[in-house]
Amino acid sequence: MENLLKELKKENKERERRLNIADRKILTDMMGYMKAKKVCEYDVEQVRRTIIRNTLKSYNRKKNLEILSGGDYQAYCDRLCADMRGASSKELILTRGVTVILAVALMYGVRLLDVILGGGNFMKEPVEMSLGYLLGTLAVLLGTLVIYAYVQKILKGNSKTMTTAQGLGIGVILILIVAAAYAGVYFLSDVHLFYIVWWIPAVVLLAVYVVFRILYIQHVNMLAKES
Structure with a gap:
C-alpha cells in the first residue's frame, strides 16, 4: 500500500543528515514543538522539509538554523505553520x-x-x-x-x-x-x-x-x- 507520509519522512531523514549536529538538535526541538500543537502530521513533515531546505540554503551564506530562526525557533515554526491543518x-x-x-x-x-x-x-x-x-x-x-x-x-x-x-x-x-x-x-x-x-x-x-x-x-x- 502506498504510504505518502512514510515516503516524505524517509526523504526528510536523508536530507536531514546534511545538516550539522547543532541544527539537527534544533530541528528535533522544532518537531516536538509543532507536534504538541495537535496539527496534521503530514503537514508537520512538509514544514520539516521546508526548514531543512531553507537551512541548507543558508549554509551558502555562512548562516545556520539558529540564525535563520532568529534565535526563537518557536516563533519561526509559528510563521511556517500559519496555514497548517489541525489534526482531525x-x-x-x-x-x-x-x-x-x-x-x-x-x-x-x-x-x-x-x-x-x-x-x-x-x-x-x-x-x-x-x-x-x-x-x-x-x-x-x-x-x-x-x-x-x-x-x-x-x-x-x-x-x-x-x-x-x-x-x-x-x-x-x-x-x-x-x-x-x-x-x-x-x-x-x-x-x-x-x-x-x-x-x-x-x-x-x-x-x-x-x-x-x-x-x-x-x-x-x-x-x-x-x-
Missing part, C-alpha cells in the same frame, strides 16, 4: 489507538515472560489473568497518557528547555505509575478472573493494530493528495 479527531484517535495497542501488547508480553519465570509454559497451558495484572496494566496505560499530556503541556509553553521542576514532575509521575502497578500485582494477584489461550490476545492485538495502521495510512494519503 479521526487522526488523533488512530494515532493514540496505535499507542494504546502497543502498550497493551507490551504488558501482555510481560505477563507471558512472568509465566516463564514462574516455571510455567504458556504454550502448553492457558494463561491466568488476575485482577492484579489487569489493574497493573490499567495503571501503566493511564500513567502513560498522563505523562504524554504533561509533556505536551511543557512543549506548548514558552520555555525551550525542560526545567528542573518539570523533570522532577515526570520523575514523580513515573514513580507513582510503578508504585500503582506493583501494588495491584502484589496485593491482587490472588484474585483470579479467567484463563485464556496465549495466542488469542496476540492475534487480536495484531489484527487491531493492522486495521488501525491501514486506516491511518489511508487517511494521511488523502490529506497528502489534498495538500
